[in-house]
Amino acid sequence: MSQLKQMSHLDNIPPTPGKFKMEKPYFQRIRWHSSLAKLTFWSLVFLGVIFIFFFRSPSSPLPADPSRRSLRTSSWGGSDWEKKVRSSARVRSRNGVSVLVTGAAGFVGTHVSAALKRRGDGVLGLDNFNDYYDTSLKRARQALLERTGVYIVDGDINDSALLRKLFEVVPFTHVMHLAAQAGVRYAMENPGSYVHSNIAGFVNLLEVCKSANPQPAIVWASSSSVYGLNTKVPFSESDRTDQPASLYAATKKAGEEIAHTYNHIYGLSLTGLRFFTVYGPWGRPDMAYFFFTRDILNGKRISIFESANHDSVARDFTYIDDIVRGCLGALDTAEKSTGSGGKKRGPAQLRVFNLGNTSPVPVTDLVSILERLLKTKAKRNIMKLPRNGDVPFTHANISFAQTELGYKPTTDLQTGLKKFVRWYLNYYTGGKRAVQ
Numbered sequence: 001m002s003q004l005k006q007m008s009h010l011d012n013i014p015p016t017p018g019k020f021k022m023e024k025p026y027f028q029r030i031r032w033h034s035s036l037a038k039l040t041f042w043s044l045v046f047l048g049v050i051f052i053f054f055f056r057s058p059s060s061p062l063p064a065d066p067s068r069r070s071l072r073t074s075s076w077g078g079s080d081w082e083k084k085v086r087s088s089a090r091v092r093s094r095n096g097v098s099v100l101v102t103g104a105a106g107f108v109g110t111h112v113s114a115a116l117k118r119r120g121d122g123v124l125g126l127d128n129f130n131d132y133y134d135t136s137l138k139r140a141r142q143a144l145l146e147r148t149g150v151y152i153v154d155g156d157i158n159d160s161a162l163l164r165k166l167f168e169v170v171p172f173t174h175v176m177h178l179a180a181q182a183g184v185r186y187a188m189e190n191p192g193s194y195v196h197s198n199i200a201g202f203v204n205l206l207e208v209c210k211s212a213n214p215q216p217a218i219v220w221a222s223s224s225s226v227y228g229l230n231t232k233v234p235f236s237e238s239d240r241t242d243q244p245a246s247l248y249a250a251t252k253k254a255g256e257e258i259a260h261t262y263n264h265i266y267g268l269s270l271t272g273l274r275f276f277t278v279y280g281p282w283g284r285p286d287m288a289y290f291f292f293t294r295d296i297l298n299g300k301r302i303s304i305f306e307s308a309n310h311d312s313v314a315r316d317f318t319y320i321d322d323i324v325r326g327c328l329g330a331l332d333t334a335e336k337s338t339g340s341g342g343k344k345r346g347p348a349q350l351r352v353f354n355l356g357n358t359s360p361v362p363v364t365d366l367v368s369i370l371e372r373l374l375k376t377k378a379k380r381n382i383m384k385l386p387r388n389g390d391v392p393f394t395h396a397n398i399s400f401a402q403t404e405l406g407y408k409p410t411t412d413l414q415t416g417l418k419k420f421v422r423w424y425l426n427y428y429t430g431g432k433r434a435v436q
């Protein structure tokens with residue numbers, strides 16, 4: 001207050017410097033006041049900038065206070081809203097389950113929600129529709145789900161009040177937690193968003209689940225990236241995962257440790273699924289197969305990474321329908337959580353599974369398949385794998401998922417990409433170009 005007064009006082013001083021030069025002592029006093037005011041003013045500006053950077057910016061390296069974020073999420077509540085929530089989550093088949101799907105407008109979330117709804121389970125979606133990639137694609141997926149009777153609540157997993165409300169309205173038996181900040185390379189651009197969604201958001205969700213009555217069983221998306229610099233192939237669940245190559249991988253690995261904690265303390269049933277480079281129709285535009293398709297069609301040069309020994313990098317690309325079957329298998333075999341009222345009553349299930357395709361394909365081959373399907377030659381730019389968080393190869397051992405979940409991928413890359421390209425051409429060109 002006194003600082004403000006002092007500033008307004010200084011504002012009233014005539015700006016003509018010569019006037020003050022004549023009376024030296026007075027001038028010196030003014031100079032002293034003036035520099036103090038300047039110092040105060042710039043300190044306030046500096047503090048303001050720091051405040052905005054840490055607490056308001058979406059790219060803040062610190063997770064924002066969830067209660068503050070809740071103020072920024074879109075409106076929810078009211079009897080009409082509750083009716084929509086209840087109706088979407090209503091189980092319509094015998095032995096059906098009611099599932100809260102987070103990240104429902106995302107690629108995997110949309111497919112899993114539709115599959116659950118098809119078989120008569122109750123499904124409620126939750127998504128914050130962030131602009132990591134084109135939000136119109138997310139809205140189109142939402143429209144698709146709405147036609148099947150799945151309602152997506154527009155909100156963030158960091159919003160505890162919203163999550164508590166959802167569990168108050170519907171006693172979900174399961175949570176399929178797919179909301180996350182995805183993408184390996186983007187972690188170097190916006191590290192804060194990974195901490196916000198994959199760590200703070202996950203913890204917030206688990207906090208609400210642990211207090212829910214009944215506690216739901218939770219199946220959630222981990223990632224093949226947790227294997228990081230592991231060189232033992234194929235990657236098995238028991239292999240080391242302590243050498244992440246990206247912050248994305250580190251946050252997913254942290255998620256697995258956090259899951260262990262909530263299982264241990266509160267008796268939450270938790271199953272982590274390590275997805276291996278999932279692709280297919282309605283996919284993510286930030287993934288290579290997707291933007292390669294766009295760039296090849298536009299005659300734009302594409303970069304293909306190669307590892308140190310000049311081998312193309314390779315991925316165990318896994319088709320979306322196979323992943324969906326794995327997700328449903330995990331939900332169907334998930335045991336109940338054992339806690340209630342925030343207290344553990346006995347040991348609960350804790351699992352991690354690889355969901356891959358067990359047949360890695362070099363990225364150069366992926367490009368050749370796309371060239372054939374699009375009948376267009378790619379302008380290839382072969383370059384050394386940048387130090388951007390990418391790992392040279394991934395390869396899943398899926399025998400554990402096979403035994404426990406009945407998981408058995410059936411789609412090879414050629415077949416899966418054909419389905420993707422058909423969707424892509426239809427979605428972006430209205431079918432004016434046909435798949436070859």
Ligand SMILES: O=C(O)[C@H]1O[C@H](OP(=O)(O)OP(=O)(O)OC[C@H]2O[C@@H](n3ccc(=O)[nH]c3=O)[C@H](O)[C@@H]2O)[C@H](O)[C@@H](O)[C@H]1O
Pocket residue numbers: 182183184222223224225275276277278286287288289303304305313314315363390391392
């Ligand atoms: O399994 C996962 O857990 C992750 O899978 C996915 O990551 P990635 O396997 O890295 O997929 P993606 O970016 O499509 O790159 C594919 C290949 O193309 C190479 N690549 C990439 C870009 C480029 O310009 N050139 C290139 O050669 C690149 O080096 C790589 O070899 C998800 O995005 C991630 O969210 C997470 O779910």
